[in-house]
Amino acid sequence: MFHIHVERTIEKDIDTVFEALSDHASYDQFPGVDRSVLVEQGQEDKNGKGALRIIGAGALELHERITDFKRPEKMHYRIEKSRPFPVDHRRGEITLHRVGNATRVIWISTGHIKLPLAGHLLDKVAQKQFSRAFDSVLKAIARR
Numbered sequence: 001m002f003h004i005h006v007e008r009t010i011e012k013d014i015d016t017v018f019e020a021l022s023d024h025a026s027y028d029q030f031p032g033v034d035r036s037v038l039v040e041q042g043q044e045d046k047n048g049k050g051a052l053r054i055i056g057a058g059a060l061e062l063h064e065r066i067t068d069f070k071r072p073e074k075m076h077y078r079i080e081k082s083r084p085f086p087v088d089h090r091r092g093e094i095t096l097h098r099v100g101n102a103t104r105v106i107w108i109s110t111g112h113i114k115l116p117l118a119g120h121l122l123d124k125v126a127q128k129q130f131s132r133a134f135d136s137v138l139k140a141i142a143r144r
Contacts, residue, residue, distance in 0.1 A: 002111060006106075017096060065080050073097075
């Protein structure tokens with residue numbers, strides 16, 4: 001099982017940070033992300049609950065469904081499909097908290113790469129790589 005937990009305080013207001021994290025179609029502006037597409041719009045907000053996005057980084061492609069959305073405090077998601085390997089995604093949460101004029105972001109993702117024998121080894125690699133990727137996204141938002 002992989003467990004990713006990244007926390008960072010960004011010296012920007014919560015609305016700006018939330019917009020950057022929830023604008024699925026612009027994820028390709030983040031380091032390491034080659035493509036990002038909003039495939040289905042959300043029910044009440046274009047990027048909100050029900051939205052389906054595809055995010056690609058090299059050979060990796062993730063189809064993520066937004067499962068909970070409350071502007072500007074939280075966005076939860078679930079990986080419905082992935083390649084080149086299947087993922088049993090249990091939890092994907094991004095929560096934001098006001099800290100004065102800054103924003104504290106907590107990004108958590110847990111799951112398991114479903115490959116016989118190699119899955120547990122790949123979980124460790126995924127945990128390390130995705131932790132770096134999530135932190136990189138937050139650093140990019142801070143630099144904007």
